[in-house]
Amino acid sequence: MDKLVELSYALDTFYFLMTGALVMWMAAGFAMLEAGLVRAKNTTEILTKNIALFAIACVMYMLVGYSIMYPAEAVNSVWPGVGFLIGADHTVEEVMSSNGETYYSKLADFFFQVVFVATAMSIVSGAVAERMKLWSFLVFAVIMTSFIYPMQGYWKWGGGFLDQMGFLDFAGSGVVHMCGASAALAGVLLLGARKGKYGEDGSINPIPGCNMPLATLGTFILWLGWFGFNGGSELKVSDIGEANSVAMVFVNTNTAAAGGLIAAMLTAHFMFGKADLSMTLNGALAGLVAITAEPLTPTPLLATIIGAVGGVLVVFAIPLIDKMKIDDPVGAISVHGVTGMWGLIAVCFSNPDAKFGAQLLGIVTIFGFVFIASLIAWFVIKMVIGIRVSEEDEYLGVDFSECGLEAYPEFTTEGSKR
Numbered sequence: 001m002d003k004l005v006e007l008s009y010a011l012d013t014f015y016f017l018m019t020g021a022l023v024m025w026m027a028a029g030f031a032m033l034e035a036g037l038v039r040a041k042n043t044t045e046i047l048t049k050n051i052a053l054f055a056i057a058c059v060m061y062m063l064v065g066y067s068i069m070y071p072a073e074a075v076n077s078v079w080p081g082v083g084f085l086i087g088a089d090h091t092v093e094e095v096m097s098s099n100g101e102t103y104y105s106k107l108a109d110f111f112f113q114v115v116f117v118a119t120a121m122s123i124v125s126g127a128v129a130e131r132m133k134l135w136s137f138l139v140f141a142v143i144m145t146s147f148i149y150p151m152q153g154y155w156k157w158g159g160g161f162l163d164q165m166g167f168l169d170f171a172g173s174g175v176v177h178m179c180g181a182s183a184a185l186a187g188v189l190l191l192g193a194r195k196g197k198y199g200e201d202g203s204i205n206p207i208p209g210c211n212m213p214l215a216t217l218g219t220f221i222l223w224l225g226w227f228g229f230n231g232g233s234e235l236k237v238s239d240i241g242e243a244n245s246v247a248m249v250f251v252n253t254n255t256a257a258a259g260g261l262i263a264a265m266l267t268a269h270f271m272f273g274k275a276d277l278s279m280t281l282n283g284a285l286a287g288l289v290a291i292t293a294e295p296l297t298p299t300p301l302l303a304t305i306i307g308a309v310g311g312v313l314v315v316f317a318i319p320l321i322d323k324m325k326i327d328d329p330v331g332a333i334s335v336h337g338v339t340g341m342w343g344l345i346a347v348c349f350s351n352p353d354a355k356f357g358a359q360l361l362g363i364v365t366i367f368g369f370v371f372i373a374s375l376i377a378w379f380v381i382k383m384v385i386g387i388r389v390s391e392e393d394e395y396l397g398v399d400f401s402e403c404g405l406e407a408y409p410e411f412t413t414e415g416s417k418r
Helices: 004-037 039-068 093-095 106-126 134-156 173-191 212-234 240-271 275-291 301-322 332-351 355-382 389-396 398-402
Strands: none
Touching: 004 039, 004 093, 004 212, 004 332, 039 106, 039 134, 106 134, 106 173, 106 212, 106 332, 134 173, 134 355, 173 275, 173 332, 212 240, 212 275, 240 275, 240 301, 275 301, 275 332, 301 332, 355 389, 355 398
């Protein structure tokens, strides 16, 4: 019997770690997607942001974020208190005496959670691309990953007041994706649009990405990583019931992505007269975001429909946000924010425990807190060190001043290779 307990613990811990590794691989997906959707002169900048934010998320969540999100002893259901570091792992004695309640390593849980934090921050990087200072972005990453994300995460996944009121969010349509989109929206509003994006007459000037094969590769990587994102959130795989649940989560995640892609492709064709690739890619991601709130209880057909609705929504949301002169180069606010909200509402269609009021409360709370906290953080950073690059650097490409290319003066002199 003891060996069976040990084997189950080892299997669930291994599963947790491997699905966490899949989610970590999503960082590469975001980097490739965003690099493909910005202009060539800004690819070094966006890649630097993506790899640096991942490292910052890992360190800050270890130092303080994890203890805020999962406190050993919370002050109350709203304020968890502040702690530091992640503590020791479970001992053999603790596991054996827990009657099966402790079934995976605490350090495996930390690893799985920290890659989610990085995912939320990656959403921000795409929305503010091509005109934000690198160091200002990284300062915000410290604040986001150490406090803003863990605080709202505690309210749901740490047992806080949203969880107590019945708010459901299986793998993070709200806690991760809408959180990232809310922080991105606050930053974009203070940052302003890219030069030349909007004409004085109110016209919208498209700024196409430089590498659509790279963006497509990034989407495939994200699609793959999402199996870890949703599948790992089942937390356990070591018995028949849980194994079947994991299989259902994988199937629903896949069909939702497919439904979102097909629906977005068709909607874009009817709206724009062509099967727009960037909309098609965002449709797949919209389907994935939408199903993330509840990938277990829907049937595969319903999951496909939920993803399809997300795909339609994102095709309408991206141009609508553009008309509001909110410049989001990669469509992150629409994909992760609008369809994140839809996913949280869609939980009510398949989970009998879901309550519309609780889901609405979760949406309002997460958006309100993250948006306001991020707006304050961005504003302070703007006042202290500024958040936008100079007009010259924006013209030449953010790479030149922010990521080391000033070491090559032949690229910046008059009559040079601009």
